[in-house]
Every structure is written in structure tokens, then in C-alpha cells.
Amino acid sequence: MTTTTVDAATGRSREMAASIAQVPGRHRMLTGDRPTGDLHIGHYLSSLRSRVALQDRGVEAFVLIADYQVITDRASVGQIKDNTLSLLTDYLAAGIDPERSTVFAHSAVPQLNQLILPFLSLVTQAELQRNPTVKDELAASRRPLSGLLLTYPVHQAADILFCKADIVPVGKDQLPHVEQTRVVARRFNSRYGAGAEVFPEPTALINDQQLILGVDGLKMSKSRGNVIRLAATEDETAALVRKARTDSEHEITYEPERRPEVANLLTIASGFTGRSPESLAEELGDGGGSALKTLVIDTINEGLRVHRDRRQLIAQDRAQLLQILRAGNAKAEAVADKTLTEVRQVMAMDY
Numbered sequence: 001m002t003t004t005t006v007d008a009a010t011g012r013s014r015e016m017a018a019s020i021a022q023v024p025g026r027h028r029m030l031t032g033d034r035p036t037g038d039l040h041i042g043h044y045l046s047s048l049r050s051r052v053a054l055q056d057r058g059v060e061a062f063v064l065i066a067d068y069q070v071i072t073d074r075a076s077v078g079q080i081k082d083n084t085l086s087l088l089t090d091y092l093a094a095g096i097d098p099e100r101s102t103v104f105a106h107s108a109v110p111q112l113n114q115l116i117l118p119f120l121s122l123v124t125q126a127e128l129q130r131n132p133t134v135k136d137e138l139a140a141s142r143r144p145l146s147g148l149l150l151t152y153p154v155h156q157a158a159d160i161l162f163c164k165a166d167i168v169p170v171g172k173d174q175l176p177h178v179e180q181t182r183v184v185a186r187r188f189n190s191r192y193g194a195g196a197e198v199f200p201e202p203t204a205l206i207n208d209q210q211l212i213l214g215v216d217g218l219k220m221s222k223s224r225g226n227v228i229r230l231a232a233t234e235d236e237t238a239a240l241v242r243k244a245r246t247d248s249e250h251e252i253t254y255e256p257e258r259r260p261e262v263a264n265l266l267t268i269a270s271g272f273t274g275r276s277p278e279s280l281a282e283e284l285g286d287g288g289g290s291a292l293k294t295l296v297i298d299t300i301n302e303g304l305r306v307h308r309d310r311r312q313l314i315a316q317d318r319a320q321l322l323q324i325l326r327a328g329n330a331k332a333e334a335v336a337d338k339t340l341t342e343v344r345q346v347m348a349m350d351y
């Protein structure tokens, strides 16, 4: 993406934040995750709690469990049903309220998926191939490019547009998706809608939370065992943080370039306390890695205590989780059905 595009998106994000503060009820957000395993503290700090805050402010929330996306880069689906229910458990524990918000599984809404067909007619192979997320996922999957992975930006466009969401909370790295969705909406309106605004162009609400790394200072990944899961116990959390890599300097300072591992631990503590990493570093002074780790363990365990208690309780009732998901699926289906009907009408395919 060019700097101009990023600047424009940043400007729209700021305007949207101002509008949410004034008239939250006029906005609808769509966001979601892949059910690949348990959520971790990175998810909590960067997305989960801001979604709940938006919901609580009065923004209408659609939260998608992107189960079909799991097979874009994996050979098998694995424990997809368990993972889906675990994801739902974390949403509910974090405060997503199924009475106000719609939580649903992607695969359960056929009308949403049908939108992919007309949308595919609006994009070129070259456009899809140069999408940065498609490129990254392709490199990470170490498999040949599947049709599903190639068309990934189009499914995401359908995810966002089926409910005509005008807000998509994202990290900066996800911006190209929202841009692609804007292009799909614009082209649909001009090509099939004769200029009428069938689909609004959504705005990316850009999240500034700094990326949280694993306890070894590398990208969080289950296979590396460097991830602090929301479902982890306090003892598991402590053991993982104790293993974290730091350096031999006693004086704790926040220097992300020179001391990335120490900076990452400070960022985590900052996320859970709301204090700046610099002020936490100053307070720790020459306490060294051990004092820093104690602080990080305490802030994570305190910050997640309510979440973990609720999570445990909710996870016990699988039947109720399924019921909540089915109700969300039905709500999403009703919305998708309305949109597909409108699409059929504007495309003169309403038989």
C-alpha cells in the first residue's frame, strides 16, 4: 500500500473514532478470529478488550468465528469444533454479550458465502496475488497456493459486507484487507448497483496497541511454546514468564530497538496496568530481570483473574455454548438473507 493510501486510511480511522464517541449507535462493526486454538494475551490486549469496549459504548457488534479460514493454510481442520467453542468461551468471558452482539460461525451462514460469487467477478487475479496477507500466508503455509487462499481477500470482503458493517477494527498490518473490501464495495455499486450505495465502504479502525511478542522475544506461536494463553493457570503463566529471555543488564530500561525482550515484557505489563512502559521501567530501576518478571506475572494474573474465572465457569456448559452459537448463527443468517435478496434484486436475478 502506498503512503498516501495509509495516510488516508489513518485519517478516516481518526474521524471514525470521533464519530463513535458521539453517535456510537449509528455504527456497526464486524471483526473476528480464526478458531485455531486458544486465544492468548496478545489477542486480549490488542483486540478482545477493545471490541468489548466498542460494544459497551453502544456500537452494534458482529463477531465472526472464521472457521472456513482455518483451511486456507492447513491441510486438515483439526479440532475445529472444540476450537470454535473455546473461542466463543473467550468472547463471552471477555464480556461480549450475545444479547447485544452477534457471534456466529462463518460456515453456518450460506447467504454470506454466496456473496463471494458476485464479488469474485469484481477482482483480478493480479490484485489477489499481490495482496500482502495472501503473500505472507502463502510463504508461511509452505504449500502451493490454493484457490481458497488466493481468494481470501474476497471472503473477508463478504464477511464485512454481508452485514454492511462500517467499522472494522484492525491492526495496521490488516489494512490491505479493508482497502480491498472498499474496492469490492465500490465496484459492486458502480457495476451492478448502477451507482446506488448497496454496500457502504467500511472504515478500518486502526488499533495502536504495540505488537506483543512471545516470552522468547519472537513472534507468538503455539509450536514455539512461547505463548501465554488466556486459559493458562496462574502457575503456568508464572512458569512461562520466568523462562522469558532477558539480558544481563540490571538496570531496567525501555529500549525496544536495543533490548527487545525487556521492552516486550514492559509492553505486556503496560497493557495490563495502563501505565507507560517507561514509567514501569523507571520504577523497577536496577531490580534486574527477576523483578521485571515478578511484575509481569502479577500484572497478567491480576489483569486476567476475572476473565479466567468466568472462562472456567462458561466452559463447563458445552450445551449452552452451542445454543448461544446457534442463536448467533440464526441472527447472522437473517441479516445475510436480507443482503442477498437485495443483491439478487439489483443484479436482476430475483426469480
Ligand code: TRP
Pocket: 030, 031, 032, 033, 034, 064, 066, 069, 155, 156, 159, 160, 168
Ligand atoms: N482473518 C482474520 C484472522 O486471521 C479473521 C477474519 C475473517 C476477519 N474475516 C474477517 C477479521 C473480517 C476482520 C474482518 O483472524
